[in-house]
Amino acid sequence: MRHLLTESGAKAHNIPYRENRMVMFNSDLIHETGELNFEEGYENRRVNVTMLYGKRENAG
Numbered sequence: 001m002r003h004l005l006t007e008s009g010a011k012a013h014n015i016p017y018r019e020n021r022m023v024m025f026n027s028d029l030i031h032e033t034g035e036l037n038f039e040e041g042y043e044n045r046r047v048n049v050t051m052l053y054g055k056r057e058n059a060g
Helices: 001-009
Strands: none
Touching: none
């Protein structure tokens, strides 16, 4: 996958972590979560909420 992205000239958009931030994007795009560096402990964990809506254009 990375080879295909490199060959096509795709450019990454890195969204830095900030508290209380929401990021919305087209999940049909290739995406990944970057490296996580949080302090130890339950209260320092990141919460991920994923909401999907609409119909996929070409699911097959």
